[in-house]
Structure formats: structure tokens, C-alpha cells
Amino acid sequence: MKKQKKLKEYRINREWCKGCGICVHFCPKDVLELDQDGKSSVIRPDDCIVCGFCERLCPDLAITIIPEEQEAA
Template identity: 40%
Template sequence: MIELVNSDRCIGCDICVKVCPRDVFDSGDDGLAVIARKSDCQTCFLCELYCPVDALYVSPHAEQDDEVDSEQLIAQNLLGSYTRNMGWSRGKMGGTDKDPTRQLRILNRVGREEQPTPQRQLL
């Protein structure tokens, strides 16, 4: 479940707001992301994956609310750690075999290549 938006790192890009499939985030009055509907989080990690500045921490515990300390997460290098583990770098898609989205992109590309190009009929 999403546990933290680090306000010192957040740049207000709203990428997390846009990629969240459950509409968990809002853009705050100061322009920074705010966790508005935490209980709606499905722990998909998309927000953490796409954050370009490693400002988010998603706990792997989907069903419980973990109390986290921002300074401790920073000291343990846990902000953005899921992103790095997937082979991504600061919001950029990865290419390692550990990245399940890479496999989806490959399958999607292969699927498009296998489909015949529609032919136009001449009248």
C-alpha cells in the first residue's frame, strides 16, 4: 500500500496522479502529490515505478497500513527501491528480465507485428 510521498523530493509533476489506476492521489494546494484515498491503493507499484525523482514509497503489504519514517526510508535507500529492482531508472522503463513490464512490451510488440496490415480497396 502507498505509504509516503516525500515532499522534499516531489516536484509536482503529477505522474503518480495520472498513472494510478485507483485514483489514490490528488494534486495538493502546493502542487505536490497527496495521498487522498490510501485505502483504495491496490499496491500495483505503478506510482513508484513512474516517479522520476524517487519520492514515493509503496509498502509490499497490501492489506495493512505500515507506519514509516521518511528519514529512515531515505537512510535505507528504500524510496524508489522497487523501481531500481525492476531495472528502471528514475521513471525510465527498464530492460532487465526482472521487469515484468518489459515482457508485456515485448509481447505487445510481437502481437502487432503478427497482425496483417489492412489493405485498402480500390474503388
Template identity: 45%
Template sequence: MTAKRQTKTKQAKTVKGKVAKKAEVKSKKAKTKAPKKRFEVEFYRDWCKGCGICAAFCPEEVLAMNEKGEPEISKPERCIGCAWCEIRCPDFAVRVEEKKAEEVCEA
């Protein structure tokens, strides 16, 4: 905001001969945090050919290659639900779903 515009907003306005000041509205922050969305990664090993594309595209390293050179779910709690692994998998062997509220509370 420019300096000229700031002074206009801070000045009092005249409304039908009376001076009215702009009211400042202060919002209170919510005391409770919104529940964090949780995601579940499903991996269909029978469909996987072991190319490793899913592990390569995962930004949170939820999927990683094991010692046999096959992808596996290594850190499921870190999933952010971007579904890059699901989108990039040529064999449709990976699926990302949002957990239901009951499932998140139990975990």
C-alpha cells in the same frame, strides 16, 4: 469441449472385465476468506518537484493533486499495490510497500 469428447468422458470404462465409473470430485469452497493484501504508500515531499506524474498514473486515484498543485495521498485504503506511481516518479518520491500482517490486523 466438443460433443464427441463429452460423451467419451461420461461413458463407463472397462477395467479388467469390471465396469468402473469415473468418480466426480467436488471441492468444497473455503469457509474463510484469504486476507486481503494491504499496501502502504509513502510520499517524500522533500524529493518531489510537483510534476504530477504519480497522480496521473494511479489507477485507483490514491494520489491526487491538491489545491497547491502538489501531489498528495488522498485515498490510501484504495491502493492495490501496482506501484505505477513509484515506477513513474522521476524523483523517487513515492514508495509502495505491502503492510505486514500485524499492521493489517491493527488497522
């Protein structure tokens, strides 16, 4: 069985994020929210399924998702 990918690190470049909210809107697991500065921030990292949709949708190239190293098959 294919193992579910796990999140190792979720990086948001706050200098680049313009707070458009696209990542928050489209996250299938509601992992993200806009904080008091209007920037994207990770609220529920444990729910992240590492689908990578936010990383690809981000118009500011501000999101980097680092999955845990996959065990060799």
C-alpha cells in the same frame, strides 16, 4: 487463491516531489491528487491496490510504497 496485497504505508518525500503529476495521472484507482502546494498526496489510501506503478514512474524517486507483510504460504 492469491491474496490481494494491502497497503501498509504510503510515503511521499515532499522535499523531492516536484509535482509533475505523473503519479496522479496514471494511478489506476485515483488514489492520489496534487495538494495546494502542488505536491502529490494520498487522498484515498484504502483504494490503493499496491500495484507499484506510481513508485516506478516517479521521476523524482519520491514515492515509497510499503505493503503489509504477506502471510507465509
